[in-house]
Amino acid sequence: MELLRYILRRMLLSAFVVVGVTFLVFVVAQVVPSDPAALYAGPRPTAEQIEKARQELNLDAPLQARFATFATAMASGDFGISYKSRRLIAEDLRAYLPATLELAVFSTGLALLIGIPLGVVAAAHQGRWADRLGSFGSIAAVAMPTFFLAMILQLVFAQWLGILPLSGRLSREIAISAPLQMITGFNLIDAILAGRFDVFGDALAHLILPALTLASYPAGVAMRLTRSAMIEILERRHIVAARALGLSEPRILFGHALPNAMGPALTVIGLSFAYALTGAVLVEIIFAWPGLGRYVSEAILAKDFPVIAAVTMVVTICYVVMNLLIDIAQALVDPRVALS
C-alpha cells in the first residue's frame, strides 16, 4: 500500500519533469538565433521560398498556439520531419534509438558488474593492497579520456590481438548477406528471437569495446561510492551482531552489508545511464555506432531543430523512466524508503 502510493507519487513527479522539458525545448527553439524557415527552404532560398516555408511551418501563428501544436505533436510521438533530410524523424529514431539504448543499457550493466563487487572487496580490505590497487584503478578509470581509452582498446583488441571487431554494430557479411529482421531494434534480443546465435555472437563482439569504453567512468564512480558506503556500513552494530552470530564473512559482506549499500549504488545506475545516453556521442563516432549520438551531432551542426528537439525529448523520457525504475527498485531493496 505504502509502496503503491510511493510509486504513484514518483510517476506524477516524472510527468512534471517531462512537461517541464517540453516547455524548455520549445523556449530554446524560439531564442536560438537562426531562422527555421530559411533552413527548411533549402540552400540559397529566395525570399518567396522562405515566405512559403514560413507558412508551411506555421511560424506566424501566435506563440501559445505554436506551443500547443508542438506539445500535442510531442505527446503523440509525431516529431515532424527533419529540415535537412525531409525524412520523418520518428522513423529515424526507430532505427537509431535502439542502437543507443542497447549500448547504454549494456555499458551501464557492465559498469555495475565491475564497479560494485570491486567496491565491496576494496571496503573489506580497507587500507590494504587490494584497496589501494582498486582505488588507483578507479581513479584511472574515471580520469581516462573516452577517446584515448577507445583508441587503446581498439589498438589492443582489434589491431594487435584481432579478437574483437574495430567498429560498427554488425559485420558487413551478416548485414548484407543475411540481415536480421528488425523486431525490437536491439540486435541481441532480435538475434535470440530469430534463433540466430551466429548473429548474437557477432553483435555481442561488436558491443564489447564501445560498451567497455563507455563503462569506464561509471564503473570507477560506482566502485568509489560502493566502497565508501560499505566502509560506513561495516562499522554498524548489525554487522558486529552478524559476526557474533557466526555468519561467514562473504555472507556478511554480500548478504548483509551490500543490500544496505545498494541505495547509493542504485543512484549511480541512474546517473551512469544518463551519462551513457548523452556521453555516447563521442563513443558512437569513434566506433561508427549508428546511434542517437551520431544522429543528433549531425543535426546540431545543421541546426536541424526538429531533430534536436525530438532527441532531447526521447533522451529525457528514457532518463525519467530509468529513474522511476530505480526509485521503485530502491523502495523494494529498502522498505523504509517508501515511508519517507
Add this chain to the structure above:
Amino acid sequence: MPLLEIKNLSVSIPTPDGDVHAVRAVSLDIERGEIHGVIGESGCGKTMTGMAALGLVPKGARIQADRFHFDGEDLRENAVRLRGRRIGLISQDPAAALNPVLSIASQMDDVIRAHRDMPRRARRAEAAGLLAATGLPDPERVLRSYPHQLSGGMQQRVVIAQALATGADFLIADEPTTALDVSVGAQVLALLRKLVAERGLTVLMITHDMDVIAEACDRATVLYAGRSIETGPVDDVLQRPGHPYTRALLAALPDAAPHAARLSAIEGSIPAPRSTIAGCAFAPRCPQAMPVCAAEPPPERGNDGRRWLCHLPEGTR
C-alpha cells in the same frame, strides 16, 4: 571448572596518542547455568571484556591474560571459532542490531543456515519455533516483518531468538534492557531467566543498572577503571558490599535514600583511559582513602567466590 575463566585480562588499543587501557585487570569466573552480572560506569571496560570473549575487539588491540578460557579452550586463539557456535551476543540496542533492509525471516534463516544443515521448510519452522520460545505471540507475522515494523521489546526478542538459533549455550547480554521501557525491560529479563532455566544457558549480563543485577543475576562482579574490584553472590554484594566504590554505587541509587532531599553522587570522575594507575584506581574519589591507597595496589580480601580489592582491613568497612 568454571565455564568462562578470566584471570587478569587486559585489553589495550594503540592510538597515536598512546595506548588506551580499555581493560586493565579483570578477573571473572562464570559457572555453568548462572547469570553473572558485570556492572560499572561507562568506560569501565565491561563491554570490551565481553567483546574480547567474542573476538570482536578493534583492529590492533592487544589482549593479555593469565587465563582467558571458555570451557577449557583458550579464547585468544578460539574466540572467532566459538562465537556464534557456543558464545552468542545480545546487543544493547536491538534496533541497531537487526539489519534494517532484510526481513526477520531472512535474518533468522541466515543464522539457522550458518549452523545447521536443514531443508528450507524446516528452517522456517525452526525460526517460527524459536520466535515463539521468546514469547512472541504471532511468529509468522513477525517473520514477514522488517525490523522497523516491530516494537523495541519485539526486536529484542528477535535478537534473543537469533542467539538461540546459533545453538550457543553461553550468551553475552550487553545492556539488553537499556534501550527499552522499564516494563518491557523487566519482561526481557524474565525471559532470559526462563531461558537459562529451561535450556541450561549461562549468561554474562553487562549492565550499569543495579536494578538489573538485583532482578536477574545470581552473582555479580563490579568493574572500576578496567579492573574487577569486587565479586560475589548478588545478595552479598548488594547487602554487604566490601569495596567503597560498590557502597558508593548503592548509595547513589534513588531508593537508597527515599526521603533525602538530594540524591548522593560519587564526587570526581573515573581515571583517564590512557593514564597509568599505581595504587587503587578509586583512591582519588574514595571517602575512606588512606595514603597507602594511591601508592600501592590494594590486596585481595574475602574468600572463595566472595572477593574484593581494598586496603581497608575487613571489619573496618
